[in-house]
Amino acid sequence: MPTAKPIVIMGAGPAGLTAAWQLIQAGRRDVVVWESDPSYVGGISRTVQAEGFRFDIGGHRFFSKSEEVNEVWRQIMPDDFVDCPRLSRIFYKGKFFNYPLEAMNAFLNLGLVETVNILWSYFMARLKPIRPELSFSAWVTNRFGKRLFEIFFKSYTEKVWGISCDEISADWAAQRIKGLSLREAVIAAFKGTKAAPTAKTLIRNFFYPRLGPGQMWETAANKILEKGGGIFLDRKVQTIHWDETGVTHITGINSAGEFFQQEGSHFLSSIPLQELMLSLDPPPPKEVLAAARALRYRDFLTVCLIVNREKVFPDTWIYIHDPSVKVGRVQNYKNWSAAMVPDPGMTSLGMEYFCFEGDNIWTATDFDLAQLAIREAAQIGLIAPSEVKDAFVVRMPKAYPIYDQHYQDHLKVIKDWVCLFANLQPVGRNGMHHYNNQDHSMMTAMLAVRNIQGAHYDCWKVNTDAEYHEDSSKTEGSLKTFKVAFRSKTDSSPQEEEVKALTENDARSLVQAKFGLATHLIVSVTEIKG
Numbered sequence: 001m002p003t004a005k006p007i008v009i010m011g012a013g014p015a016g017l018t019a020a021w022q023l024i025q026a027g028r029r030d031v032v033v034w035e036s037d038p039s040y041v042g043g044i045s046r047t048v049q050a051e052g053f054r055f056d057i058g059g060h061r062f063f064s065k066s067e068e069v070n071e072v073w074r075q076i077m078p079d080d081f082v083d084c085p086r087l088s089r090i091f092y093k094g095k096f097f098n099y100p101l102e103a104m105n106a107f108l109n110l111g112l113v114e115t116v117n118i119l120w121s122y123f124m125a126r127l128k129p130i131r132p133e134l135s136f137s138a139w140v141t142n143r144f145g146k147r148l149f150e151i152f153f154k155s156y157t158e159k160v161w162g163i164s165c166d167e168i169s170a171d172w173a174a175q176r177i178k179g180l181s182l183r184e185a186v187i188a189a190f191k192g193t194k195a196a197p198t199a200k201t202l203i204r205n206f207f208y209p210r211l212g213p214g215q216m217w218e219t220a221a222n223k224i225l226e227k228g229g230g231i232f233l234d235r236k237v238q239t240i241h242w243d244e245t246g247v248t249h250i251t252g253i254n255s256a257g258e259f260f261q262q263e264g265s266h267f268l269s270s271i272p273l274q275e276l277m278l279s280l281d282p283p284p285p286k287e288v289l290a291a292a293r294a295l296r297y298r299d300f301l302t303v304c305l306i307v308n309r310e311k312v313f314p315d316t317w318i319y320i321h322d323p324s325v326k327v328g329r330v331q332n333y334k335n336w337s338a339a340m341v342p343d344p345g346m347t348s349l350g351m352e353y354f355c356f357e358g359d360n361i362w363t364a365t366d367f368d369l370a371q372l373a374i375r376e377a378a379q380i381g382l383i384a385p386s387e388v389k390d391a392f393v394v395r396m397p398k399a400y401p402i403y404d405q406h407y408q409d410h411l412k413v414i415k416d417w418v419c420l421f422a423n424l425q426p427v428g429r430n431g432m433h434h435y436n437n438q439d440h441s442m443m444t445a446m447l448a449v450r451n452i453q454g455a456h457y458d459c460w461k462v463n464t465d466a467e468y469h470e471d472s473s474k475t476e477g478s479l480k481t482f483k484v485a486f487r488s489k490t491d492s493s494p495q496e497e498e499v500k501a502l503t504e505n506d507a508r509s510l511v512q513a514k515f516g517l518a519t520h521l522i523v524s525v526t527e528i529k530g
């Protein structure tokens, strides 16, 4: 049922557009999306176009364990996918290692002495694991041994994150390399391509939209617009206004400096969580602002080189572990889909650099970056500089939310406060400071939409595999009784309601939903013991 005020979505990436898509599918037309980018939808999953060449911000595999997510992809774009066989190798000390690991190839590249070193350090790590296992280096060393950590994880991971592996939280390793151990990698190596790997990082085939990931999100946006939804590009959210009833409206500007205002009944935010917190007016309490300011991001830029050669290398992408060059990964877009290049005689390579906004790489001129990329591509032995016909630079700020040792503490402070809003839900990658793939962003958006329709999901419980995970201990039997004191909108004298819930926050949400209360009308929540 349309309401007087629309549902407002901040950001037109996979999360924002999935939310809009779901609402439109459910028959709502009162959906307004604000996107700061003047030209592209799709967020980090966009496809950039230059002179007929198309390229991703990192290659985007379409793979999800969630059937609901796969179904949304199929609904938006029923066909026009290619089945992409993955070939990705690691370049280290002048040699190419197959990835996933292949025993003979690794042995031939490393030699007998290094192989013995690796096995020895693996057995030592099994005998004497590092405890407590807090950092990325400890997590990986305990499972692969110190030597393998140094060769295959340390230099690349430090390129990606720009901080020492000792500072990176073990959470990130557990999330990204989950299910993979030396034992599984070796078994997969011996079974060859027939093995069905359990670790996501070893998946060998995936779907890819014929014209890149942006095709999915451009199609979604067009269909949303056709059905009456509103998507406004070049509209940057600057301030999120709220009062005791919850969020009331947002204001923002476009690149010409024009000012806009949008009222709404519900607000979904996929803009970076830090930005969301710092845009609230009135501002949140000091400790929440401090936690938001402490969240960190890693930025990313691609130098796309147009090479006058039909075939440069067979891989979809190559990881560059070699510390002698700054480039972290090289994409070969036509190996994802032939339609990514306008001329089959040409190749477009994405030289990917991980950086921090404001550092030497980020602030270098496009000309200098093109020179660096050409030099490094030649140094690795991929091309000759004379083969490069053109180069384009694309900068993507906040490409990665950083999982440092303290991010969870900061996140908890923010979560505990932001959940007080009954009509504001953060969703998505930077929206929830979750290092994810598209499927996680989409699932959080899908659950947030269901919450608008009356459900009570905690979107923070969607895991990296896009599954909604209730803690198994949280069964009926573990429900607690809470007394929730609140004020109504019209009457300032407090009332009380007893509810059964798993947590204080759930109790608060239940009462808010039951009485249609805004966040700040809740006075207190106390557990009744016994």
Ligand SMILES: Cc1cc2nc3c(=O)[nH]c(=O)nc-3n(C[C@H](O)[C@H](O)[C@H](O)COP(=O)(O)OP(=O)(O)OC[C@H]3O[C@@H](n4cnc5c(N)ncnc54)[C@H](O)[C@@H]3O)c2cc1C
Binding pocket: 010, 011, 012, 013, 014, 015, 016, 034, 035, 036, 037, 041, 042, 043, 044, 045, 057, 058, 059, 060, 061, 062, 063, 235, 236, 237, 238, 270, 271, 272, 275, 300, 399, 400, 427, 428, 429, 430, 431, 436, 437, 438, 439, 441
């Ligand atoms: C290098 C790289 C490779 C990746 N590879 C894969 C892959 O293989 N498979 C996969 O599934 N995923 C991959 N991902 C992850 C994928 O890109 C993200 O999960 C996905 O794009 C997140 O969607 P989102 O909508 O949550 O956020 P985003 O994509 O970040 O979208 C957020 C949107 O909000 C907009 N916005 C920000 N601030 C404002 C503001 N103030 N006002 C209005 N709008 C604003 C942004 O412009 C953006 O469009 C990769 C990511 C990277 C960096």
